[in-house]
Amino acid sequence: MAEDMISALSAKVEKLISMYEAERSRSASLSKEAESYRSQIEQYKEKQSVLEQKVKTLEDKLHNLQLAGAFTASPGDSAGAKRRLNAVIKEIDECIAMLG
Numbered sequence: 001m002a003e004d005m006i007s008a009l010s011a012k013v014e015k016l017i018s019m020y021e022a023e024r025s026r027s028a029s030l031s032k033e034a035e036s037y038r039s040q041i042e043q044y045k046e047k048q049s050v051l052e053q054k055v056k057t058l059e060d061k062l063h064n065l066q067l068a069g070a071f072t073a074s075p076g077d078s079a080g081a082k083r084r085l086n087a088v089i090k091e092i093d094e095c096i097a098m099l100g
Contacts, residue, residue, distance in 0.1 A: 066084075067088060069084065
C-alpha cells in the first residue's frame with residue numbers, strides 16, 4: 001500500500017516536473033519572440049523618424065518654391081503675382097501676430 005502511494009506520488013511529481021519544463025520552454029520562446037518584436041518596433045520608430053524628417057524637408061522646399069513663385073511672375077500675370085504676394089504678406093502678418 002505504501003509503495004502504491006509512493007509510486008503515485010512519484011508519477012505526480014514527474015508529471016509536475018514535465019509540465020514545469022514545458023512552461024519554462026514556452027516562456028523562453030515567448031521571451032525571444034517579445035525581444036524580436038521590440039527590435040522591430042525600434043526599427044519602425046527609426047524609419048518613421050527618417051520619413052518624418054523627409055516630409056518636413058519636402059514641405060519646406062514646397063513652401064520655398066511657392067514663395068519664390070510669388071515673386072516671379074510673367075509680364076502678363078501681374079494680377080496673379082500681386083495676389084500671391086498679398087497672400088505671403090498676410091501669412092507674415094499672421095506669424096507676427098502670433099509672436100506678439
